[in-house]
Amino acid sequence: MGAPTIPVLEVDLGPGIRAFFTTRHGGLSEGPWASLNLGLGVGDTEATVRANRRLVDAVAGAPVNFATQVHGRDIAVASASLASAPAPEVDALVTSEVGVPLGVYVADCVPVLLADPRAGVVAVAHAGRPGVEMGVVGAAVEAMLACGGRARDLRAVVGPAVCGDCYEVPADLAARVGERVPSALSQTSWGTPALDLPRAVTTQLALAGVAHVERIHRCTRTDPAFFSHRRSSADALPAGRFAGVVLRA
Template identity: 75%
Template sequence: MTPVIPVLEVDLGPGIRAFFTTRHGGRSGAPWDSLNLGLGVGDDAGTVRANRALVDQVAGGQVTFGTQVHGTDVVTVTARGLGAPPPEADALVAAAPGVPVGVYVADCVPVLLADPRARVVAVAHAGRPGVEHGVVPAVLEAVLAAGARLGDLRAVVGPAVCGECYEVPAELQERVAARVPAARSQTSWGTAALDLPRAVEVQLEAAGVRRVQRVHRCTRTDDTFFSHRRSSAAGTPAGRFAGVVTLV
């Protein structure tokens, strides 16, 4: 069956549906063009909800998102929807079939997790504060508490701004690298940078996750995806794309 919108499918094992949306296939006009999933970025709210409904169709049910605040809190989802407004959480865990969970991103790192044997899935939104303060270890702890086993756990590190494009002040680089050395990087033009996708990859591997896939696509340079940095440079608001995972 052809998806109602173009998505980047990833393999997290049998019985798992996992994908990343792109900026294409939706109803938003310029400058979002066109599958913007983010409210609060200037787009029409009705249009954004229509775009989210298209993602729900691909996921096979209403996708649950938390209110992301660049923190480390994790919420376990047992049924579709978390209420209005949803709780502040940058990671979600689900162990019930037909309960898709997702994260919104536009340069931060979307992380999808699944144990196809134990039937547990999870997502995490790993921006710079989340990487620095441990959202990945927090979601792993929650996934294991829900019944997943490290030996069966699989992870995908999704499209995000790469280490050659994420310029930061030198003092910020030093602070983050002091906690997460793998985050240290340098831009392609020779200044201090952070490599958040690589840092997340290393955090997963260090925790014992054996199967880690990396989507090597930089959101700043690949306009298939929304990018806060690229849009800011152009003086336009950035939309949001999503990473989604569900038990089917």
């Protein structure tokens, strides 16, 4: 395509699978969205976001399917023939088609990329605090098994997200989430109630039977390579979104 290549963080989910995370670098957006903002509806110009998404498409080799994420636990099956349809309002996508990239966009929420390289099934999930409470990653795993995946062959990577040292929440919210998902309970580095969403998601994937779970230990709030809703909010600014992408190559 001749487009400039954007920097991405490649991850290994097995033979025949490509998976990577974007950073905030290499795109066309300006101001608080500089520069590779992939989120629509966060105040950035839609045409610029579409152009940024095309840069990611170029890396993936085909248009990336993004859902309209709504903090639920519903799943949609993606296919090449549906690529031009309106984005479904779900928080997980699954496909067994070759060359159909799936994307998940985040800025502190947990992006999860999944693959069964043997069965040839891939999925993405968006797990924020509501998604952790509702068990969206478990729903994504179920959808993969329904598409022919097998738990012992499943691999997942838990991407950059706000960490348990940084994600302060009110005590009553921490207690409520902790009752359902004990591994989510944490404490900030300054000693107040917090949630550790990436750890909770890692635990939920293991409980769902995923054989190999890798976690990228990079905190979006403190790592300037990524967009962070919390960091931007502290400065009264909107935040862009970076993405995780997985496909059968």
